Amino acid sequence: MxxxxxxxxxxxxxxxxxxxxxxxxxxxxxxxxxxxxxxxxxxxxxxxxxxxxxxxxxxxxxxxxxxxxxxxxxxxxxxxxxxxxxPVNLSKEQKKLMEKFSELTNEKNSPASSGFFAKVKGLWEDLKD
Missing domain, CATH: 2.60.260.20 (Urease metallochaperone UreE, N-terminal domain)
Structure with missing residues (x-):
């Protein structure tokens, strides 16, 4: 290369x-x-x-x-x-908008991260048993 x-x-x-x-x-x-x-x-x-x-x-x-x-x-x-x-160096208004956006999102909007955390949770539950 x-x-x-x-x-x-x-x-x-x-x-x-x-x-x-x-x-x-x-x-x-x-x-x-x-x-x-x-x-x-x-x-x-x-x-x-x-x-x-x-x-x-x-x-x-x-x-x-x-x-x-x-x-x-x-x-x-x-x-x-x-x-x-x-994004970096967000203004107060931008931070508020990002927080509002975060409140409005769910698993449907972020399937990869939702699936990851579900797998981790399942792993911990299996280890506890």
């Missing part, structure tokens, strides 16, 4: 003809959906449609946007991994 640097930051990681990059998404963009521009090789950009409910770690594949493959006419793919950024 090789790193490709644009300016002084490692933007892409290469594996054969495929290129990988990580793109942070705001919490609201990941929850509501929308579009994001991502860098491509050669200084270009591509738009990716982000579906509502996108989770951190989700990969999007852009066919043919990777590196040229030696002795072949085609190119590898660009894989964009979504990271969901947790």
């Amino acid at each position: 090789a790193n490709i640097f644009l300016t002084s930051l490692p933007i892409f990681t290469r594996e054969c003809g495929d290129i990988y990059c990580h793109v942070p998404l705001t919490m609201s963009l990941a929850a509501l959906g929308g579009q994001v521009e991502v860098p491509t090789l050669g200084g270009g950009r591509a738009r990716i449609n982000i579906p509502a409910g996108t989770q951190g770690g989700k990969q999007f594949r852009l066919r043919g946007k990777g590196m040229s493959i030696l002795r072949r006419s085609d190119r590898g793919d660009l894989y964009v991994e979504a990271g969901v950024e947790t």
Whole structure:
């Protein structure tokens, strides 16, 4: 695996003809959906449609946007991994809105964390028996 640097930051990681990059998404963009521009090789950009409910770690594949493959006419793919950024430095109003949002959510809104805690609870109950 090789790193490709644009300016002084490692933007892409290469594996054969495929290129990988990580793109942070705001919490609201990941929850509501929308579009994001991502860098491509050669200084270009591509738009990716982000579906509502996108989770951190989700990969999007852009066919043919990777590196040229030696002795072949085609190119590898660009894989964009979504990271969901947790808001920081919240104002008082933003904190109140986040608290209200937390009050309005339930297991249906966060199935992965709900399932995790149910498994942990089951594990502890099994250990007590």
